[in-house]
Amino acid sequence: MPSLKDLRTRINSVKSTQKITSAMKMVAASKLRRAQSQAEAARPYAERMERVLVALAQSVRGSPTAPRMLVGTGADRVHLIVAVTGDRGLAGAFNSSIGRAARNLARRLEAEGKTVKIFAVGRKGRDLLRREMAEALIGDVSYAGKKRVEFSDAEEIAQRITAMLAAGEIDVATLVYNRFHSVISQIVTETQLIPVPVPEGAEQAEPPASRAMYEFEPDEETILARLLPQNLAIQIYRALLESSAGFYGAQMTAMDNATRNAGDMIKRLTLNYNRARQANITKELIEIISGAEAAV
């Protein structure tokens, strides 16, 4: 049986933990709102970019000089996995589920006899993957201490991937990130970056009138050479934003749970404390009464 003093200290320590977790929950909630609106603001560009890309891709399809980023290198040997995680913990399974997804994908590809390279975005992902697949990890970036994701961050990653592709170091690139579904659920999503997946069905789905032939200025390939890296950056930017919104959602949920657990714990400890206090009083009363009786 712990003494009264021990119980009091425990209760106080749990109370201060609860204060921290509930503050973190509030901070996560406000950051979530900001991240969500940023993700929404970025959507129009991505949608329109996709429309232009589909038109271009359909126009150059089958051309022998089509850029590598669109059709791939023709080989399927070296895979790059870009794993997007958060820079901080205390967000439930947010980071570890990306780690697991990236690892599973890597194992599967390795079992097929392919070489796997991993690029980690976010400090937590780097730490996780370095522990388990250090030999495959070729680079990492993290945005710890940054207030918000900027487009230039995504551009930087895209440039590194483009350089790797140009040097023939990779054939296929896949992005693994947490898609923001709702505050309580983030879906681990794998998106192929290179070769660019072009929706095949789009052509038939549209009415013939809007399938007008575009004129291109300058020619298709010059535009594509500039558009594809931009598209890559956009895809990454979108993933970074989704991931950051998802991260705050996950953190909010985790901290909400922690606050509730702390509340339960305080209740239980307080009950124990009061019981012990009452037992002490009863014991003392008995001692006094029996002492008084003995004196009579």
Added chain:
Amino acid sequence: MPVGLEIVSPEKLLLSRPVDMVVIPASEGDLGVLPGHSPMIVMLRGGTIRIHEGGQVTSTLFVSGGFAEITPERCTVLASEVLPPAELSRAEADRRLAEAEAAYAAADKMDVAALEAEMDRMQSARAMREAAEAP
């Protein structure tokens, strides 16, 4: 009948409204877009977008480059970066120009694509300087 103009940057949708005519800085020369324009996809150089309404230029925006999709009903500008005239500064333009020139000098002279990209950046920075100096 107006033409639906949309200007989007990677960060957000900046403008979406019907206008009478818009002049965009396409890579091979300025391009005026009126309703009923034939469908085109063009690359943009650094330059100024001019929006015409009621017979005069109602607003101008500087873009550092990007793409535009033109259909008979609308004109969508996918800009890498959009700056209103008030935010243009000579100093920033000079800084970018110096950066692009340095990158050009350092670039591999056999890598035509990289050289062209740097040339475009230099052009974009010069256009920015011009736009900043214009009244």
